[in-house]
Amino acid sequence: MVHWISLGRKLRLAVGVLACLGILGCAGGGETVISGLGNSSNVIGSASLFELIAKELAIQESTPVVTDQELNQVYAAIRTRALDGEPEAALVLLRVAAYQRSDD
Numbered sequence: 875m876v877h878w879i880s881l882g883r884k885l886r887l888a889v890g891v892l893a894c895l896g897i898l899g900c901a902g903g904g905e906t907v908i909s910g911l912g913n914s915s916n917v918i919g920s921a922s923l924f925e926l927i928a929k930e931l932a933i934q935e936s937t938p939v940v941t942d943q944e945l946n947q948v949y950a951a952i953r954t955r956a957l958d959g960e961p962e963a964a965l966v967l968l969r970v971a972a973y974q975r976s977d978d
Contacts, residue, residue: 931937949970955963 952963952966956967
């Protein structure tokens with residue numbers, strides 16, 4: 875029996891996996907990535923797997939736009955987990971605080 879998954883469901887699944895991985899704090903590092911074709915969109919340098927997946931999803935026309943409400947819901951979930959003592963969520967919250975307080 876063949877099971878077909880719609881494009882919308884695939885996207886929701888991919889976004890869900892990214893959100894879970896982001897909350898869990900799994901991050902790549904130290905990889906040297908060279909991507910792109912010819913001279914268009916070449917990327918040379920360190921990039922985490924999350925950055926690569928997020929960028930790829932962002933440039934796909936079929937990827938729904940993330941709303942401010944959705945971002946606020948994700949932030950609230952991470953903040954709650956951080957305040958409950960989850961180290962990975964606390965790291966995300968601390969990074970948010972650092973960016974909010976930076977002069978840049």
